[in-house]
Amino acid sequence: MTTIRQRRVGKGTEAAEDQPSEETNVKPDGKIPPGPPGGKLWNILSITVGGIVAISLGLLTSVYVATLHENDLWFSNIKEVEREISFRTECGLYYSYYKQMVQATSIQQGLHGLVYDNKTESVRTINILERMNVYQEVFLSILYRILPIQQYLEPVYFYIYTLFGLQAVYVIALYVTSWLLSGTWLSGLLAACWYITNRVDTTRVEFTIPLRENWALPFFAVQIAAITYLLRTHLQPAQERLTLMAIFIATFLFSLTWQFNQFMMLIQALALFILDCLDMLPTAKVTWLYIIQISGLLLVCVLQFFNSMILGSLLISFNVSVLIARTIQKNLKKGGFLNRLGKLILHVLLVLCLTLLINKFIKKILNLESDEHIFKFLKAKFGFGATRDFDANLYLCEEAFGLLPLNTFSRLSSTLLFYVYGFVLFLLTVAAVIVAFRNLSGSNQVQLREKVEEYTVTLKPDAAYSLVHTVLFGCLALSTMRMKYLWTSHMCVFASFGLCSAEVWKLLLKCLHLYTSQRAQVIKYSVPIITLLYISFKFWPGIMDELSELREFYDPDTVELMNWIKANTPSTAVFAGSMQLLAGVKLCTGRTLTNHPHYEDKNLRERTKQIYQIYAKRSPSDVSGILRSFGTDYVILEDSICYERRHSRGCRLRDLLDVANGHIMDGLGENEPDLKPSPYPRFCEEIKKNLPSYTVHFTRVFQNKTFHVYKLAKHK
Numbered sequence: 001m002t003t004i005r006q007r008r009v010g011k012g013t014e015a016a017e018d019q020p021s022e023e024t025n026v027k028p029d030g031k032i033p034p035g036p037p038g039g040k041l042w043n044i045l046s047i048t049v050g051g052i053v054a055i056s057l058g059l060l061t062s063v064y065v066a067t068l069h070e071n072d073l074w075f076s077n078i079k080e081v082e083r084e085i086s087f088r089t090e091c092g093l094y095y096s097y098y099k100q101m102v103q104a105t106s107i108q109q110g111l112h113g114l115v116y117d118n119k120t121e122s123v124r125t126i127n128i129l130e131r132m133n134v135y136q137e138v139f140l141s142i143l144y145r146i147l148p149i150q151q152y153l154e155p156v157y158f159y160i161y162t163l164f165g166l167q168a169v170y171v172i173a174l175y176v177t178s179w180l181l182s183g184t185w186l187s188g189l190l191a192a193c194w195y196i197t198n199r200v201d202t203t204r205v206e207f208t209i210p211l212r213e214n215w216a217l218p219f220f221a222v223q224i225a226a227i228t229y230l231l232r233t234h235l236q237p238a239q240e241r242l243t244l245m246a247i248f249i250a251t252f253l254f255s256l257t258w259q260f261n262q263f264m265m266l267i268q269a270l271a272l273f274i275l276d277c278l279d280m281l282p283t284a285k286v287t288w289l290y291i292i293q294i295s296g297l298l299l300v301c302v303l304q305f306f307n308s309m310i311l312g313s314l315l316i317s318f319n320v321s322v323l324i325a326r327t328i329q330k331n332l333k334k335g336g337f338l339n340r341l342g343k344l345i346l347h348v349l350l351v352l353c354l355t356l357l358i359n360k361f362i363k364k365i366l367n368l369e370s371d372e373h374i375f376k377f378l379k380a381k382f383g384f385g386a387t388r389d390f391d392a393n394l395y396l397c398e399e400a401f402g403l404l405p406l407n408t409f410s411r412l413s414s415t416l417l418f419y420v421y422g423f424v425l426f427l428l429t430v431a432a433v434i435v436a437f438r439n440l441s442g443s444n445q446v447q448l449r450e451k452v453e454e455y456t457v458t459l460k461p462d463a464a465y466s467l468v469h470t471v472l473f474g475c476l477a478l479s480t481m482r483m484k485y486l487w488t489s490h491m492c493v494f495a496s497f498g499l500c501s502a503e504v505w506k507l508l509l510k511c512l513h514l515y516t517s518q519r520a521q522v523i524k525y526s527v528p529i530i531t532l533l534y535i536s537f538k539f540w541p542g543i544m545d546e547l548s549e550l551r552e553f554y555d556p557d558t559v560e561l562m563n564w565i566k567a568n569t570p571s572t573a574v575f576a577g578s579m580q581l582l583a584g585v586k587l588c589t590g591r592t593l594t595n596h597p598h599y600e601d602k603n604l605r606e607r608t609k610q611i612y613q614i615y616a617k618r619s620p621s622d623v624s625g626i627l628r629s630f631g632t633d634y635v636i637l638e639d640s641i642c643y644e645r646r647h648s649r650g651c652r653l654r655d656l657l658d659v660a661n662g663h664i665m666d667g668l669g670e671n672e673p674d675l676k677p678s679p680y681p682r683f684c685e686e687i688k689k690n691l692p693s694y695t696v697h698f699t700r701v702f703q704n705k706t707f708h709v710y711k712l713a714k715h716k
Contacts, residue, residue, distance in 0.1 A: 050185030054175040057192040058168035064196065066164040068546070069206040073553040075160075083156055084587045085558050090597035091210040093120075093583035095159065097134045098210075101141030102155045110141065119592045121604065122574045122631040130305035132598050133259050136215050163209050166218040170203075170489075171195060173221035178493045178500075180228045181462055187500035190528050194492040197415045197539045201408055202488045213485065216258035221489065223250035224469070230285055231461040244288055251296035256303065259600055262313035263374075264486065265293050267476060269318055271468040273351070277344055279333055279439040280432070280464045287326075290319045309600060312368040314359055321354035337441045344440075369602045377401070381479070390609050390660040391599075397651035400482040408484065412491070415535060421491050424498025427507055428459065428467045435459045457507060463497070470494045500528050557706035561636070562588040564702050564709075569634065576611050576627055577636035585636075594630045609660070615641055616657040617678035620687070624697040627712060634701070637708045642684035654682065 070076060073086055087095045097114060104110030114128040128134060144150070144158050153161075174195060175188035195202050205214045226246040229235075235243070255261040272289055275281040294316055301310040310316075325347055326332070332343050362368070376392040381401075387393065395401045412418035434457045459467075470490050477487035498504045505523050509515035565575075566589050575585050579597040586593050595608040610626050614635060627635055644652045655665045663678040664671045680686075687694045688708065702709035 046185065050179060050188065053185060053189055054172050054179075054192075055168075057175060057189070058170075058172040061171045061192070061196055062164045062168040064543075064547075065167055065199075065203070065206045066161070069160070069164075069209070071547065071549060072207065072551050074551070075553075078553050079559075080156075081559055081562050081588050082553050082555070085555055085562065085584055086553055087210055087584075087587065088208070089580040089583055091208055091583075092587040093596050093598060094132070094134060094137060094210040094212070096583070096587040097128060097132075098137035098141050098159055099155070099587065101138060102144060107142055107145065111138070114138070119590070120586065120596060121607070122592050122594050124603075127305055129303075130307055131601060133212055133257055133304075135303065136257050160209050163205060163214055166215065167203070167205055170218035170221050173218065173225045174489060174493050177221070177225040177228050177466075178496045180225065180232070181466060181493070181497035182500040183502070184500050184524075186525065186528050187496045190496035190499065190532055191492045193532060193535055194415060194417050194496065195489060197535055197543075198412060198417055198488060198492070201411055201484060202492065203485060212258040212260075216254050216261065217485065217489070219250050219254040219257065220264065220486075223247055223254060224490070226250060227289065227465065228462045230289075231281065231465055233461065244292065247289070248292045248296060251292055252299055255296050255300040259309075261300075262297065262310065262315045265297070266313075266315040266318060267472045268469070269293060269315060269322075271465065271472050273318075273322055274468055275461075275464055277332075277347065278436040280435060280459065281461050283333075287323070290322060294319050308366045308368050312359065312363045312366055314355065317359035317362065318351070318355045321351045321358060324354060325350045335442070337437075340440050340442070372602065373599070373605060388659050390656055391605050393651075393656045393659070394653075397647055397656065401480055404478045404481050404484055412488070415539065416531060417491060417495055420499055420531070421495040424495055424504060425467075425470070427504055428463065428498065429471075431457045431459045431507060432464060432467055435464075458503070460503070463501075463503070466490075466494055466497065496528070499531065500524060557704050558584065560704055561702070561707045561709070565589045565591060568701070573633045574631045575634050575636060576614070576630065576632040578612075578638060578641060579608060581636060581638065592631075594627075594632055609657075612653065612657055613683070615654050615682070615684050616661055617663055617680050617682050618661075619680045620683065620694045620697050623683050624712065632712055635698070635710050635712070637684050637687070637710070639706055639708075642682070 073083075075083060075086070078086075084092065084095070084099075100113060101107075101110040104113060114134070116125055117128045118125045120126060120128065129138070140159060140162055141155075144155055149158065171192050175185075175192050177188075178191040179185045179188040181187070203214075204211075208214065226243055230240065230243045230247065251265070255265070258264075269290065272281065272286050276283055276286045297310055297313065297316060301307055304310065328350070329343065329347055332347055333340070335343070373389075373391040373395070376387060376389050377395040380387040380389075380392050380396055409418055412421075470487070473483075473487045473490060477484040502520055502524050505520045506515060509520055509523075562584070565573075565585065569589075569591065571590065572592065574592045574594060575582060576594040577585070579595055579599075582593045582595060583597050585591055586596070595604060595611050599605060599608075607630065611630065613623055613626055614637060640646075641653055644654065646652075649655060649665060649667050649669050658665045658678070659672075659675065661678070662675060664675045666682075687698060687710065690700070697713050698710040699713065700708060701711045
């Protein structure tokens with residue numbers, strides 16, 4: 001098991017707003033009056049200073065996470081096999097394709113090896129570019145080969161520095177989004193500081209470098225920044241076209257780099273749909289965003305050799321349904337409150353029915369079952385019946401797919417982020433409800449707006465989108481801890497925008513009957529500055545201590561195993577074992593695998609369940625037959641799985657297998673009444689006794705404190 005041990009000794013000024021402070025929530029007719037010449041110069045200076053601060057903070061964040069990674073592992077000093085083992089679970093699998101491309105005799109041979117891969121899944125040839133989102137590894141490996149840097153930079157450093165560099169892009173995008181929303185770069189500065197001081201809950205890039213989300217989230221942040229700019233109300237046609245192009249490129253790159261892109265963009269599409277129905281966004285711009293999502297996903301589908309999981313995604317079905325339903329219901333936004341409410345309910349039902357019908361039809365035509373495990377997991381997670389499905393329970397028992405722990409909020413509160421976020425969320429939610437009711441009532445005509453201008457609550461389109469975005473992704477994070485990084489990063493943006501927004505303070509002060517323009521401006525700048533000073537004084541010493549703490553990678557058992565495999569087994573040998581370990585076996589040794597952690601394939605899920613019978617109560621002949629059917633030469637057993645204590649009873653891997661096989665679980669506790677005792681002992685325990693019934697099929701060839709490797713007897 002991989003551990004980290006203690007390393008042994010010896011070895012500014014404020015800028016003016018660059019956007020109008022008063023805008024209505026939907027398509028105002030007035031144009032922005034030109035400002036005085038001095039104001040234009042001040043805006044240029046503000047943008048210059050703000051841009052320099054943004055780039056500086058992005059680079060500092062990149063250096064910060066790179067330093068943490070080096071300090072935790074002593075990455076520059078450990079051996080290559082130790083570096084590769086540090087890429088845990090699926091991270092190692094993805095990095096192995098980068099390594100494969102770099103070591104190939106030519107780019108063409110490397111690509112051929114990916115398209116016709118027979119080492120990732122034994123007795124099968126699969127197309128890696130179709131199955132997995134690894135185009136970033138392909139691009140990076142080609143870039144490394146053609147650039148004159150091989151003598152100065154090892155391939156692994158080129159890879160990890162690229163990921164750390166993307167963190168700079170991520171922070172800059174968050175900074176710009178907050179700046180656009182509030183009109184001051186002070187908001188961006190606060191967002192970036194919150195992102196850094198809440199690093200534990202905003203990113204995990206320093207210890208899961210090749211994870212798909214670390215590639216994708218920076219592009220998602222860029223897309224959100226571009227959408228925020230698009231939703232401003234005074235764009236020229238050329239600006240709008242360039243912004244739409246930026247959104248398309250960011251959407252495409254986000255979709256290309258993460259297999260869960262379709263689910264994240266579905267939530268985004270739901271946010272757009274809600275706001276469009278409530279007349280809080282310009283319909284034309286929303287339509288463009290729907291089209292961009294569909295076209296970006298379809299382009300990725302083409303690059304992934306028409307991956308059927310993409311074609312059968314709910315996102316495509318939903319967006320197409322919305323566009324069809326809008327064509328059918330042309331007068332959706334006309335009439336009084338009850339009339340519009342009735343039309344809106346019918347519209348929602350029509351979109352929902354069309355989405356389900358179109359999605360069902362596509363999946364039926366394509367015979368698509370790749371994502372069925374996700375829906376089984378969701379069904380069981382939200383209480384729609386218990387399940388004995390092995391794949392669904394495997395997700396349910398993982399902490400990362402459980403509810404967001406409560407201690408997350410205490411950490412976020414220690415930096416004041418959660419308190420500010422809750423305050424801004426409450427104010428803007430109240431404003432959104434008022435604006436939505438006014439829109440549905442048809443009471444937002446120009447003459448009525450002018451009549452009650454002093455008392456009318458407004459919400460700009462970009463702020464409205466940010467509000468619904470954070471609410472929906474907040475719900476996702478609360479239900480699934482792994483997805484919290486999509487929420488917490490935007491939480492930094494949303495909270496900093498609210499704290500630096502003249503509109504938010506104006507709304508609050510008017511409610512308290514304390515509003516004056518000067519008072520709102522003073523609060524708008526003084527409160528964020530005080531917050532920044534508090535964060536700096538409280539967390540700067542901790543950050544310095546963290547950067548000075550030195551540790552060292554330490555996993556001698558896994559290193560010994562990988563070295564033994566490379567030295568004592570043929571290069572064509574096929575290995576069976578846990579998904580997580582086998583990803584490291586492929587990366588470190590290049591041997592063929594029976595299964596791996598990329599779980600988005602039905603055949604692989606069934607294969608993995610069969611391979612995992614090595615931890616179930618099965619006879620040696622049964623296990624031998626299963627392993628032989630996948631061409632296995634060696635099987636690796638792990639004590640940490642066989643005698644697992646990390647999970648409670650009912651969630652240990654052996655318990656999931658017992659229940660799926662209809663057997664009673666080990667240990668004290670209740671069992672379902674229809675479960676029966678197995679006629680055989682647990683395979684991973686009994687094989688170690690070297691009984692004749694086991695030695696006829698398996699011979700132990702390697703053993704240490706953690707791993708036991710058995711060679712299958714040759715079939716007579």
